[in-house]
Amino acid sequence: MSQSVSKADKKARKSELRETIVVIVEALLIALVFRTFLYQPFSIPTGSMQSTLMIGDYFLASKFTWGFGKYSFPLPLPFNGRLLAFGEPQRGEIAVFRNEITGEDYIKRVIGLPGDTIRMQQGRLYINGAVVPREQIGTAEDADSTGRTVPVTVYRETLPGGVTHIIQEISDNEYLDNTSEYRVPAGHYFMMGDNRDRSADSRVLNQVGYVPFGNFIGKAEVRFFSIRNNIAPWLLWEWPANVRWDRMFQPVHS
Template sequence: MSDAAKKKTGKGELRETIVIIVQALLIALVFRTFAFEPFSIPTASMQSNLMIGDYILASKYSYGYSRYSLPYSEVPWNGRIMGNAPQRGDIAVIRPVPQSENYVKRVIGLPGDEVQMIDGRLTINGETVPREEVGTTVDRDSTGVDIPVTEYRETLPNGVSYVTQEISDNAQFDNTGVYTVPPGHYFMMGDNRDRSLDSRSLSSVGYVPFENFVGKAQWRFFSIQDNIPPWQIWRWPGNVRFDRMFTSVYQ
């Protein structure tokens, strides 16, 4: 083969490689924009269901699409298309109105609901949500502070059941007034009740508009202790929580 032919072949292979890379990047962008987006869990607010260092995939299509579902929320577009209403008990990625970053919380109150905390007990529309004590454990927050907690299995009116954690029944948001959820909004709470900043704080999170839902949390695909960066592969031994990988967030 002549030098000219070799150069032509080399250019053709380089062009083909570039095309493959561009196609792969486009597929990844479309996947992230319209199908699933990864998120990390940096705080203790959803423990022990979602632990610090869990990495999850949230489905964009579950609730339809708004500007908060897109990679750039600054897009001048209001409303939601192909929207499916969140269900009570869903774990959702949201963008609270006063905040500039995403939160992960559980849907507790639907539009029109009346939600209140009385002595650490959740009430919805005047009815106390059943809870059953399941044991005690130690909860560690993002600063490494360990606190004994009691775990309860809480069951919402639609039958969705999950485990909550309480340091006590007399913490800051364990006794509140009645929150009346406005039309088109949702009341969100963390499962780690005394270590969660959520809709109970109207000034920090408050009622979340449907438009501000990013996606529905679906699966854990990776989990590592103490927020260790996942690229530090040499620290994986003894720190990766293999039993939490590739599992549903609703287990």
């Protein structure tokens, strides 16, 4: 009798272990499908998109909005173009893309569409020869990833098509405030950060340059977490003094 019970216990334990493994594998597969085809989480390590996206913000990017490119998957696939692309990026949208020059994922705002001309002159953005309107709405202090703080002027900028968003400028005479004219090639986009004087973007051709549509990963949609000083989110004891509660579960506005 004792031996019979022992065999039954062993069989039950094996069955429970097998069920646990199945549940774990199923959960991992669901997470993989969610991340690959629906939404992928990202964090913000630098200040190039402040104040729209702050250092320490965590957000979800939709993977399906513009279809799937070679960098949409956990491992890059050897093809160009996009699969199931029912739409294209619009001016003013915020996108995650792979910068093939650095091998890193960047997040910037779509400023120039294929065929557009872009130029910066005395801090003002020109698209297709016309200056983009901006309105000063205040001043602020901007801190970069090293903690270095500088005063900035805050503007509300209105892009062609009507998308209005907030930008920051240290001044109108910084490194990338006066450029030659860029002409965006077919199938490419011109990307810029909202923190104009602290953003390496398409204005730097040998560091970012024009971004092929096939390199887009997803469209920024919603912040789900935000913490100051880029503190790791699992340090729960740091939350009370550092979590930005007012930025959580908020859409990433254009």
